[in-house]
Amino acid sequence: MTANELNTPGYEIPDDLKDVVAITTLDKVYNFGRRSSIWPMMFGLACCAIEMIAAQASRYDLARFGMEVMRPSPRQADMMLVAGTVTKKMVPAIVRLYNQMPEPKYVVAMGACASGGGPFKEGYNVVAGIDKFLPVDVYIPGCPPTPQALVYGLIKLQEKIDKQSIKTVRWYQKGADSVETPIPFLGPDLIDPRRIPEIKAKAAELANPPAEAAN
């Protein structure tokens, strides 16, 4: 970021202090720091992860955006790049990893699978999109998205961060500083704890269909 971009217009800076002093808002500095060092979690699920690695590697080089530091531990990561098909067997682990990430945290759904199930949506072990469980910030279409598309999506995430304000971001508000998603569990099929009453009602209805449905 150049001094020009950082300076907030409206304040006159004396000529002799130009290029030495910048007047800006706290938000801008705060966001500049965050958007330029988004550390992704080292986390690949399927084919899309290979394109993610390709984006990290020689030709596309995510280091240009400060995103080259892949953290294997969720505690040190800012962004979860869900790169690949989310399966029912894997989703409890993914949600748990998300819960372990400290705020501020972002989720990027890379590829058709993570966004909505993709080519495998109808599969019996496939979750049709990670947004059924986690709040997704950016969706990147493609199967797999090319590294260019991934980079574009990540720039979109940076733009989103630029628009946030320290006054309103949820992790500086009162209350719990991190949003946790209840961890789904594996029963006869995948059970989302938030939907237990719904499942119960529906299953009861299937067992005793209402009278009008019977005839």
Add this chain to the structure above:
Amino acid sequence: MTTPAVETLDLAAKFAGVTADTRPGYAGWIVPAEALTQFASFVRDELGYDLLSSLTAVDYLEQNQFEVVYHAYKTAGGPGLVFKVQIPRQDPAKVASVTPIWPGAEYQEREAYDLYGIIFENHPDLRRILMWEGFEGYPMRKDWKEAFYEEEAKPLKSRWPEGRHTLAETRVPFGDNVSFKPGFDPEKWTPTDPEELLYATLRKYTSETKDGITTDHVLVNMGPQHPSTHGVFRAVAMLDGEIVVSLKPVMGYLHRNHEKIGERNTFLQNMPYTDRLDYFNSMYNNWGYSLAVEKLLGVAVPERAEYLRVIMGELSRIQNHLILFGMLWNDLGAYFTPALYAFEERELILDIFEAVSGTRMMCNYHRFGGVSRDVDAASLEKIKGLVFERLPRRVEEMNRLLSENEIFVSRMKGIGYLSPEDSIAYSVTGPNLRAAGIPYDIRRADPYGIYDRFEFDIPVRHNSDLLDRYLIRMDEIQQSLRILRQALQQLPEGPVLTGKPQYQVKVPAGEAYGRVEAPKGELGYYVVSNGKGNPYRYHIRTPSFINITSLEKMCVGGKIADFVTILGMVDIVLGELDR
């Protein structure tokens, strides 16, 4: 071309009770269920079929029977032997396990149990493998329907009722891709621990008493989220200090139901799905599938297309091995720098794939009876530049810089030994089998395509440790380049596809097994057609899944730190392991 059946052998005369499979389009032998164990020993010991390539099941709903299908080969080369066991379709459906004869059947039988509910008697460790313990139903049975089930076969008519697309979620009772029995109450449901059976198999190793001193062992879980398991692979190890006492792989975290979806797709619709099996090698995955379907269709492939298949296939092999090297050095602690060199070359190969097929990774290039597109002159020049100039130099440079690095060699030498006999018994194929001194390569043992025209060697190494498994891949790159040079010089002009491109192919009823020497090992497709527009059975025998059977054997007795490298050199890819 050789078919898997052995026509010259009259097994019916040699073994009482065995009959030839006479259904039209089928081949092989039908073995009575009670004679299976003796028959399998006979086939292995008397006839010399030492390698069990594939074991799978088919659900013949109309005939009310399950059929377990075995494909066995000789590592000495030559055609294979197919035999089948038919059992009534009832619960419990039981058949004897062949794991005591071919230990390589262990995971394949677990898979058939998981997906079809067939119980293999005398199996050492029969648990679900891809789905979790407690999952309701056996999903590959023809009468089992998933939540988003719409119609028996594609193309689907139901997707646009009233001319407008409806979301699958709005059509199903639970509003999501889940289904529960009527009356199911999640609050009253008592959670069973899906891991219980897994830990139970390890519990016998919890402690050990030697010389009157009892040592407690530690249970360590690695994965499914672990930086060096190459994806969502999980291993549970029982450790005595640093030494591995027992180790169980846990998989299914990327089980995407290829086979179930594939049996609903039309034949051609499966082609892009095969790309997503081993997503490093879509070119090679296409090939195995086209081979199987072409056998059923009986179409010939034009000369130029055959050459293009070889060229793309061998390029794919090179970039597969390059990635393996990059990741290996990563795992060993040379963090990222060598991998960047490997990826640089890979990008150049992907450029070619993109130019000829339209995408970098998911090429979807093959068609039944040819390939989808011809290569233009500019791409051909690029390929020549790579094959004749750049790749040999770059690979040599990598070899010179890294292969003799002292730290590298001391981490690799003598680690992860697997004897040649065990390698065969565990159905290990691909470079890892050749690193154990067995020159078994399908390109030579049972040539497909036009591999019989090229001059190349099958590299063999004899120590069967990690270093040899690494070096053999270096050798293979050299041989691939050799094949590529010949193919590029001989490449004829002409059409690349027999007949017109078509979306719906009419496949005659029957079965076929197409297998190729993919970069990771033997990749086989078992396809059964009943004459309709979509395959009745579509099974994939993937090298990653079957090579991993020997993982425990290679790790036990070694240090846990070496597990990562051993796993890396098995060269797994999760899309293919879990399918």
